[in-house]
Amino acid sequence: MSGFPVALTKCDGYSLLNQAFEELKEKAQLKEFEKKVSGKKVLVKPNFLGPFRPELAVTTYPELVRIVVRWLKSANAEVLVGDNAGIGGYGYNERSAKKTGILEASEGAFQNIAKEVVEKQVDSRFFKKLIVSKAVLSADYIVNLPKLKTHSLAFFTLGIKNMFGILAGASKSQVHNSAQRIEEFGEALVDIYQIRPPDLTILDGIIGMDGNGPSFGRVRPIGYLVASENALAVDLLVAKMAGAEPKLIPHLKFAMERGLGPKKSEEIEVIGEFKPIPGFRFPTTLARNRFASFFINRFIYKPIINSKLVLNPNKCNSCKNCYNACPSGAMNWKNDYPEIDYKICIRCMCCFELCEQGAWEIAGFLKRMVSRGGLRREEK
Incomplete structure (x- = not known):
């Protein structure tokens, strides 16, 4: 295959998820990935921002976690499921995993990855060291399970942004303090992503969120599962589907400039059919101009952020x-x-x-x- 393959399959509801995942495996040629993970330690990294019910579309839907865990176990992988919720502390992690349904869906594979952490050197102009969950660094493979939703500061929470959850303790707060502007935060997200990029990204885009995400936007059907071994390729395709210009999304722009995947959407080899997402709403930090002018974004955002x-x-x-x-x-x-x-x-x-x-x-x-x-x- 030439370029960066991204597979996607239509799925109009979670009751159809099993069939859709089987189709996705075929399109993404995941049998090759199964061979790689046999006998290896695999971290499944969903998004459980906080203790939100699954139907709110804030977190990765638990049934997708269940299917992925079963799939990896059937490939003879040693599976653990974990994330660091938005607030530091392992007690909040466990409460979030339970409320989101991910704890039960992990079928014994859940691990509170906030309990064991290490200090990691980071190549960044904003910070030199961050606290990272040990399980992230010790995993042979990482399967990234982001949710398709918007984000009021990062614009999108997709594959790259989901890896912000590898940070534990007070490190997320440190990042926000050190990279306060939207462009800086985008650059910092890529610095963190490069600590340990995932080996496979499977995006939950069946029911997603637009508008003022990541917690209180509009819950809406979108109807896709998307997969690739390159998270940036997934993000660029979804941005295109939503009608966004990737170069105006800071973390996507920095990731492209650093050669972490496709440098333009044309380098993506799409396996499957898709249509633009109708009526997609961006966060009100950028809404109305629809990414049409970077000048407008830059100068409108300043009074917005001062609200x-x-x-x-x-x-x-x-x-x-x-x-x-x-x-x-x-x-x-x-x-x-x-x-x-x-x-x-x-x-x-x-x-x-x-x-x-x-x-x-x-x-x-x-x-x-x-x-x-x-x-x-x-x-x-």
């Missing part, structure tokens, strides 16, 4: 997730509710992303600009 998040006390249950996760220490606790100190807030959106209740809402320029009302859960 303020405000707490809806009627939704807040005082769980302290946002307080514990804040990378800059800008979150204070006052009268049983969180309060942001905007003098040191870096607008990383972690509080918005990790709130299970959707209690943080946007105010300021973005609320005035976007008629939908800013960064909040959209109706299905």
Whole structure:
């Protein structure tokens, strides 16, 4: 085969997943991968950002995890399933795995990879060392299972962004603090991806999320499973399907420039048929211009990022997730509710992303600009 092969198959619902996965294996020639993993240690890396129910489309659907685990075990691989949730701490990891259904779907293969970590040297202009789960570095192979969804800071959470979850402890906070601008964060994501690129990426794009992801966007059917041994190739194809210009998505631009996969969409060999995703909504950090002008993105984003998040006390249950996760220490606790100190807030959106209740809402320029009302859960 020439170029970077990416296989995809249509799947209109999780009840059809078994059949779709068999078709995907054939198209992606995964029998060759089965031979490689026989007798080897394989880490299955889903996305379980936090304790969100599967139907919210925030996390990798558990049935896909189950099918992949069974497939790898049938190939005589030693399988473990793990991720680092959005907040540091192994207790939150286990709670997230249980609520998302991934713990049960792992069928005994789940491992809390936050418990054993190592300090790893990183080639980056933002940081020199990060804390990485030991299981990531000790695995012979990594199977990456991202969810197709948008992200208010990275624009997309696909194959490359999903590898942000190899970081444990306070390292995610360190990254947000060190790479605060959207272009910097995109570059940092590629630095992290290069610590240990996955060997196979299988994207859960059956039910996905657009709009203001990654936690409170619009849940919508998309209807595809996508697979490739190159995560960048998967991301570029999905960006094309969504109508996005990859060079305007910082982490995809940096990955292409570094030669981590295709340098342009034309280098992808698509195996299977696909159609553009109709009516795909980008995050309101870029919505309306549809990636048409980098100039507009750059100069609109500044007032957006300077808008303020405000707490809806009627939704807040005082769980302290946002307080514990804040990378800059800008979150204070006052009268049983969180309060942001905007003098040191870096607008990383972690509080918005990790709130299970959707209690943080946007105010300021973005609320005035976007008629939908800013960064909040959209109706299905």
